[in-house]
Amino acid sequence: MKNKTFWIFGLLTLSIISITYGYTKFLHVSKKEAAVQECHETPNLSDSSEFKPTIENKNKPTGKTPKGMVWIPGGEFSMGSNVEDESLCSIKGVTKDAAPIHRVYVDGYYMDETEVTNEEFEKFVKATGYVTVAEQKPTKKEFPTANEEDLITGSVVFTPTSSAVNLNNFLQWWRYEPGADWRHPEGPQSSIKGKDKYPVVHVVYEDAEAYAKWAxxxxxxxxEWEFAARGxxxxxxxxxxxxxxxxGKFQANIYQGHFPIKDGDTGEDGFKGIAPTKQYAPNAYGLYDIAGNVxxxxxxxxxxxxxxxxxxxxKITRNPQGPDAYYDPNDTAEIKRVHRGGSFLCTDQYCTRYMVGTRGKGEIRSAANHVGFRCVKNK
Structure with missing residues (x-):
């Protein structure tokens, strides 16, 4: 299997979602290095006057709110972020894709109060026989240089390192795990038994879209996502x-401690790793886990x-649907859509994109154990 390592790392590169920022910071390896790395609870901000008041629509729906959803009134708001650093430890410049702040209008809609759970996704699969991308065997067309025996089902799983590492190489803490999928989030020996209320993971964009259509x-x-998140x-x-x-209390499931070291997550927020839904207070619109978790x-x-x-x-942009095509001059090979909200792996040392105006991105057919979704519905 001389091509096995090449192929697996090729797929791994495609599958690392929303975190391929190429940082050069180090973890706290020594007291000297810890002193150099300045971390703060408040990020560096540009002019906050760029934000104007949110103007909510006054119209309310006349029908019954769908089960498990909440009404988001829509309206006009200031979208984007004035955070100048990627992390609270002063990693510079990576949030520029969330600037400048601009005015947007969205119509009202319903939104799932939680991320779609294993229980909900299982109902979809049982009703339709749907097979997720992670459960499908990769093809020679997708990976023409791979040997046939290397084309195996699987997905990407976070794997802590044994010691402190340079954060400029994300391949150090991710692995392509054969047999990992939404039913087996850590690999074939794992399961979602007893985890009905956990968010479903290892879903790619087309999996999420298929579920939404069925529902x-x-x-x-x-x-719409940011308007709802801002509450x-x-x-x-x-x-x-x-x-x-x-x-003194955390409001979301994020990473505390030394990232990405084994046992480095202190779980100060109540959880080490992914958490069930509804473990923290909802935002002003009644949405749970709109930051962190997945x-x-x-x-x-x-x-x-x-x-x-x-x-x-x-001008005020009305109901924007996004650009016509993907564009990232730093990465032209992968086709990506936007992620929002951050995950349980977001840390002040590496990625603080649980901040409400910041953005993530993911290759459309790549899955990992920190990515899920929630849906909306027109009134």
Whole structure:
């Protein structure tokens, strides 16, 4: 199997979602290095006056709210982020794709109050016989250089390192795991038994879209997602306010401790790894886990300069559907759509994209154990 290593790492590269930022920071290896790496509970911000008040629609739906969903009124708001650093440890410049802040209007809609759970996804699979991409054997067309025996089902799983590592190489803490899928999130020996209320993971964009269609729903646009996450508030850092830990308590399932070392997650927020839904207070619109736990697929293609193009129009953009195509000059090989919300692996040392206006991105046919989704429905 001389091509096995090449093929698996090729697929792994495709499958690392939303975190391929090429950082050069180090973890806390020594007291000297720890002193150099400045971490703060408040990020560096540009001018907050860029945010204008949110103007919610006053119209309310006349029908009954669908089970498990909440009403999002829609309206006009300031979209984007004025956070200057990628992390609270002063990694510079990576949130530029979430700038500039611009005005957007969205119509009202219903939104799932939680990420889609294993229980809900299982009902879909039983009703339709659907097979996720992670459960499908890769083809020679997708990976022409791979040997046939190397074309095996699987997905990408976070794997902590044995010691502190340089954060500029994400391949150190991810592995392609044969047999990993939504039913077996850590590999073939794992299961979701007893985890009905956990968010489903190892789903790619087309899996999420297929579920949404079956459920009579759709994936939210990026603008709809952010309007809902902000909960009617303007310019807050987080879905719950501007303090990471109000009254000393975490409000989302994110990573605390030394990333990505084995046993490095202290679980100060109550969980080490993924958590069941509804473990933290909802935001002002009644949405749970809109930050942390798992990344969420949204409808829009990812384009690094999309916000710039909207801002340059100097108009309020109504119900934006995203750019016409994917665009990232730093990575032209992979076709990506937007992720939102961050995950249980987001850490102040590496990725703080649980901040409400920031963005992620994912290759459309790649899955991992920190990516899920939620749906919306027109009134």
């Amino acid at each position: 009579g729903k759709r994936l939210p646009t990026e603008a 009617g508030k303007s310019g807050n850092l987080y879905a719950w306010g501007n303090d990471l830990k109000p009254k 990344w969420e697929w949204v409808h829009d293609w990812y384009s690094v300069d999309y916000y710039k193009s909207l801002a340059e129009s100097d």
